[in-house]
Amino acid sequence: MRRLIDQLSRQRRLTKEEWVTLIAGQPERDYLFARARETARQYYGNAVYTRGLIEFTSYCKNNCFYCGIRRDNRSVKRYRLSEEEILSCCEQGYGLGFRTFVLQGGEDAFFTDERLVPLLSEIKRRYPDCALTLSVGERTKSSYQRLFDAGADRYLLRHETADAAHYRVLHPQEMSYANRRACLRALKEIGYQVGCGFMVGSPGQTAECLAEDMLFITELRPQMVGIGPFVPHHETPFAREAGGTAELTLYMIALLRLLKPDLLLPATTALGTIDPEGREKGILAGANVVMPNLSPTGVRKQYELYDNKICTGDEAAECRSCLSRRMERIGYRLVTDRGDPAKGPGGIICTT
Ligand code: SAH
Secondary structure: OHHHHHHHHHHOOOOHHHHHHHHHHOOOHHHHHHHHHHHHHHHHOOEEEEOEEEEEEOOOOOOOOOOOOOOOOOOOOOOEOOHHHHHHHHHHHHHHOOOEEEEEEOOOOOOOHHHHHHHHHHHHHHOOOOEEEEEOOOOOHHHHHHHHHOOOOEEEOOOEOOOHHHHHHHOOOOOOHHHHHHHHHHHHHHOOEEEEEEEEOOOOOOHHHHHHHHHHHHHHOOOEEEEEEOOOOOOOOOOOOOOOOHHHHHHHHHHHHHHOOOOEOEOOHHHHHHOOOHHHHHHHOOOOEEOOEOOOHHHHOOOOOOOOOOOOOOOHHHHHHHHHHHHHHOOOEEEOOOOOOOOOOOOOOOOO
16 A cells, blocks of 8 residues: 555556545555655745635525535624725734735625725735735636736635535535536636635545545646535534544545645644644644634634634634644744745745
């Protein structure tokens, strides 16, 4: 089995059957983690990139079966941050050392291009040294283009699953697997740094589905891949389904690091939610990004995609210093940097 892991690390691709063998059996965990960690070190040293996450709207027109802010969940108190509130999150984040802001939200029709374009331009005018990431779901290619022209550098749009039949298990009929993929391709063509991703252990997911995810990522060549365990939310159709495990999530993180050594790979909040040391373990399995929350504490609880989400009560500064301590304990450092993909091996070891 080490042979397969070495082969992945050398050739940066595997066949579907080879992926299934690794994913279904999770052989040689320690060997894989060591290889993945060493690869991350070669490219990124001991630097951990941070992104300040601003969850700016919880309105959503979609009805994804797994998501706590799905349209049919009548018990969420919906909110939308004003432009001033968003800018004040950025100001606070900048002061704390964030050089990437991620604007994430549900698919909220209020945020037309006409509303987003001036907001993005203003953020870029105030913080020209920062990268701006959007994560607002599916839009038209011309909308993606306008947002890019207004200053958005990166776009996160998890593909959720690369298996068409599995996509149908997770989403209602009106949502389209083909459109999700078309959006990702459009984003790449426009020139965004693109992030796709999937949940680990979502209902109906098999090792074959995850193998398809790896093949899809091999072909798309995204700059980022966001993965975290599926965590059930009590007000969704998946309330009684089992959640994903930290074990498999970590294994997938490590495989992704070997598949694409320069990948921006977050140790996600969902991973930190199901295991108190999940984010540390994620970094030690090859992740190199963390995304603490910059949203105002007053609304945090209302952006609950899954149950028991951590850090919903903390101020942004507390989140940052808590994560910083956690990273230092395992020999890594949060860096004040836009955190673009590494150009090649030669990661820096930070001591300050
Ligand atoms: N509306 C945006 C942002 C979605 S929220 C978009 O469509 O891209 C970001 C991610 O959270 C989703 O892509 C999904 O993968 C993840 N997510 C949603 N519900 C979840 C759950 N119950 N458990 C774990 N992750 C979840």
